Amino acid sequence: MVRTTMTTDGDLKVTLSLHSPLAAHRRSAGLERIERDARLKRFVLIGALASFLSFMGLTVWADNSHSSPAPANTNPTVIYYQDGNTARLNPPPVRTRSS
Amino acid sequence: MSNTRLAVHQHQFEAMGSQVEILLVGQAGQAHERAFRRARELAHEWEATFSRFRPTSELSGLNAQAGQSVHVSQRLYLALEQALTAARATNGLFDPTLLHALIALGYDRTFDEINPRASSTCSERRDPHYAEIRLDPEKRSVTLPAGVGIDLGGIAKGQYADELAEELRSWPGGVISAGGDMRVWGVPPDDTQWRIGVEDPNHLGRDLAELRLSVGGVATSATNRRNWNQGSFRRHHLLDPRTGLPATNGICSVTAVARTTTAAEVAAKALLIGGEAVWNPQRSLFSLAIVVHDNGDIVELSGTMEILDYDHTPAAAHG
Numbered sequence: 119m120v121r122t123t124m125t126t127d128g129d130l131k132v133t134l135s136l137h138s139p140l141a142a143h144r145r146s147a148g149l150e151r152i153e154r155d156a157r158l159k160r161f162v163l164i165g166a167l168a169s170f171l172s173f174m175g176l177t178v179w180a181d182n183s184h185s186s187p188a189p190a191n192t193n194p195t196v197i198y199y200q201d202g203n204t205a206r207l208n209p210p211p212v213r214t215r216s217s
Numbered sequence: 218m219s220n221t222r223l224a225v226h227q228h229q230f231e232a233m234g235s236q237v238e239i240l241l242v243g244q245a246g247q248a249h250e251r252a253f254r255r256a257r258e259l260a261h262e263w264e265a266t267f268s269r270f271r272p273t274s275e276l277s278g279l280n281a282q283a284g285q286s287v288h289v290s291q292r293l294y295l296a297l298e299q300a301l302t303a304a305r306a307t308n309g310l311f312d313p314t315l316l317h318a319l320i321a322l323g324y325d326r327t328f329d330e331i332n333p334r335a336s337s338t339c340s341e342r343r344d345p346h347y348a349e350i351r352l353d354p355e356k357r358s359v360t361l362p363a364g365v366g367i368d369l370g371g372i373a374k375g376q377y378a379d380e381l382a383e384e385l386r387s388w389p390g391g392v393i394s395a396g397g398d399m400r401v402w403g404v405p406p407d408d409t410q411w412r413i414g415v416e417d418p419n420h421l422g423r424d425l426a427e428l429r430l431s432v433g434g435v436a437t438s439a440t441n442r443r444n445w446n447q448g449s450f451r452r453h454h455l456l457d458p459r460t461g462l463p464a465t466n467g468i469c470s471v472t473a474v475a476r477t478t479t480a481a482e483v484a485a486k487a488l489l490i491g492g493e494a495v496w497n498p499q500r501s502l503f504s505l506a507i508v509v510h511d512n513g514d515i516v517e518l519s520g521t522m523e524i525l526d527y528d529h530t531p532a533a534a535h536g
Contacts, residue, residue, distance in 0.1 A: 159246075159376070193430075194428055194429065194430035194433065194474045194504060194505045195410075195428070195429045195430075195503070196415075196426050196427070196428055196429075196507060196517060197423060197426060197427050197429070198425065198426045198515070199425060199426055209414060209424070210412035210413055210414040210424070210427050210477030211225070211227075211240060211411075211412065212238055212240065212394050212411075212413055212414065213391075213396045213397065213412055213413065213414035213415070213416055214394075214398070214399055214400065214415055214416065214428070214436065214437045214472055215396075215416040215437050215439065215442065216397060216418075216433050216437050216438055216439035216440075216442040216470070217235055217370075217371055217374050217395065217397045217398045217436070217437070217482075
């Protein structure tokens with residue numbers, strides 16, 4: 119493409135630029151490939167992140183479901199032993215007595 | 218990923234003339250040494266403040282200056298305030314001014330050192346002195362009537378358990394036992410409530426029942442421990458303020474459950490001294506009590522409203 123312009127000195131300035139359709143096609147194809155690769159990487163990253171978060175969430179839930187204390191029962195109750203049998207089988211960890 | 222399995226960490230030591238036991242629920246690898254170290258430090262601070270057997274304790278200093286106004290630490294001030302509240306709530310059945318009566322009966326040194334043939338002096342019927350104690354909150358001073366001495370033995374252990382429990386509240390569960398007076402919170406890892414054995418007063422070392430609870434205080438007063446011979450008399454440390462002598466009303470043990478260990482201790486002692494006749498379910502000192510009689514009978518009482526609701530422990534205050 120040829121472009122002609124006049125400078126302030128009154129000279130003519132001719133600018134010639136070459137445009138190759140083949141080169142433009144190649145450049146366009148290269149850009150598309152780069153964009154496609156970037157999209158793919160984004161998908162892979164997002165997928166990996168989602169999987170990681172899901173795994174973490176499941177793990178925390180599983181841990182909590184096994185180790186969290188059960189809801190507290192605030193009402194005191196008493197179980198009286200018959201001849202001390204229950205106490206011998208599974209004694210309480212602590213004993214109240216006169217201090 | 219860290220292991221979040223819960224476990225119970227245990228620790229025991231001797232302090233305040235008793236065995237202190239601590240159970241803390243935490244992660245299996247959670248550092249518990251700091252909490253246990255703090256428990257021992259606090260017990261030493263308690264002995265330095267409340268022991269009547271240490272001449273250098275703050276309480277001994279106060280007793281030695283009966284008749285004068287004495288500036289005291291915040292901790293001792295609040296403990297006395299709670300003790301006097303308890304005395305009023307029980308119409309004097311709980312009385313912190315029985316020191317000299319206990320000494321006259323032979324309990325004049327730590328229990329392990331008591332001479333089985335102690336002084337033959339007998340205590341006399343006496344008027345209550347707790348109403349004559351003057352507390353000045355502005356000056357934080359205490360004036361004991363001349364000739365009156367304070368013994369905070371049992372209630373001080375309850376106050377220790379309550380304060381330590383406050384300090385360890387960040388742990389999801391635990392039990393603090395100071396010589397059998399306990400404060401409980403949370404639950405153990407494999408159960409929905411803590412299980413606490415109730416000692417059979419007629420068979421030391423054996424339980425007659427188990428309590429299940431997840432919050433509150435438990436205390437037992439019984440005549441089967443801390444007893445001794447005085448001449449031909451068998452004595453124990455639970456004195457009836459109305460006579461100045463060991464209580465004799467057919468009850469050998471009371472275990473009480475209340476919101477705090479301090480309140481449970483007061484309730485157990487008042488019930489053992491006054492008997493079931495003093496129990497009013499509408500104005501109760503406890504939420505549940507197990508009364509064991511000398512003849513083996515067991516009576517269970519439940520209260521609908523606790524009138525002793527200590528919403529602060531001597532705790533918070535480090536004076």
